[in-house]
Amino acid sequence: MTIAAADESVHVRAPGKINLFMRVGEAGADGYHDVATAYQAVSLYEDLRAWPDDRISVSFTGTVDTAGLPTDGSNLAVKAAKLLAKATGVPEGVRLEITKHVPIAGGMGGGSADAAATLVACDALWGTALPREELHALAAKLGADVPFALTGGTAIGTGRGDRLSPALATGSFHWVLAIADHGLSTPQVYRELDVLRVEEAGRPMPWSAPAGSPSVDAAVLHALRAGDAAHLAAALHNDLQAAAVRLSPSLAELIDLGEQAGALAGIVSGSGPTVAFLAESSEDAIALQVGLSAARITAVHAHGPVHGARVLPV
Missing domain, CATH: 3.30.230.10 (Ribosomal Protein S5; domain 2)
Structure with a gap:
């Protein structure tokens, strides 16, 4: 049945x-x-x-x-x-x-x-x-x-x-997610990246288009495999971040605020505007969440990796 x-x-x-x-x-x-x-x-x-x-x-x-x-x-x-x-x-x-x-x-x-x-x-x-x-x-x-x-x-x-x-990711990584009070259109962020690349043509920038097919840096995989938050923080990168920041300039200030408050690093997730801050430990993440909340930023502590979509008991 x-x-x-x-x-x-x-x-x-x-x-x-x-x-x-x-x-x-x-x-x-x-x-x-x-x-x-x-x-x-x-x-x-x-x-x-x-x-x-x-x-x-x-x-x-x-x-x-x-x-x-x-x-x-x-x-x-x-x-x-x-x-x-x-x-x-x-x-x-x-x-x-x-x-x-x-x-x-x-x-x-x-x-x-x-x-x-x-x-x-x-x-x-x-x-x-x-x-x-x-x-x-x-x-x-x-x-x-x-x-x-x-x-x-x-x-x-x-x-x-x-x-x-x-x-392969060893252990658990602790994140504080700073949630904006507005959204960003994914197609618009991609279009803005295209505009940035035209404007900066001939000048190598962090968001410049890769030669050939894009690939994930080996440093990211090594940090995940080792379960090393500090090394992962150094390897975080998002080509879309510059475009998201240009569309929503307050994101740059938010990233600076989180890093000054103790985050190992902050990164715009996907097309934004959510900013994900990586912390060394659960305790550090909680302290960071409290600090951001005191600055009237909506902040949520989360960990990863977790399972994908699955059925739970009703």
Whole structure:
């Protein structure tokens, strides 16, 4: 008997992510950029509950402002449910209720986590039991970060970021996430990077396009393997950071503030504007969180790596 037949709900939790490293190639003819990134899933989660229904719908609550989120067919969770239904021939619907904690348009893949959680929840609810490889293939159709939200842990992403290979990370890394009160459009940040590169043509800059295909620096992999936070801090890099800072100049001041308050390093995650500060230990992260909070910065302590989207007891 499937879960749907028993009229029970499914609870899935999916993590947000940090881009520890991000190198961005030149824009292709289709306007997209090849990237090489090191992802780490962290303990800031989206919680999704799914119930059997005669149609596909989604609603939101959470610790972030969800008022502006679409709930129609443009929503990534709705797209994920429809994609799985079409791929498996399932006629049923689903009612999705998502409790969001990952910042919206914050560079931490909250929408991608919602989509990954939906795939896992509907697969369980409808009893389709797709192999992980098939779920991964569906995830890749939904967006570059969705496959990683499905797998979690620490991984290297290439292509659009959806071609994943696991990366060994020893122990746990402690982060303080400074969450902005505004979002940034990912396409706009990429466009701004393109503009920066044109303006700085002929001058080597940290965000200059790599020669050939982008790749993740070996120093990142060595630091992860050793579980060495100080070495990882020295290797953190994001080509998109300069573009995000130009669009939101206060990010530069925020990074300086966090590093002066004791962070080993701060980095804009993905396209921003969330800034991830790496701390030496859990105790240091808590002290940093308190310091940022005293400066009226919304700050959350998280650790990684953590599991990808998975079913939890209801």
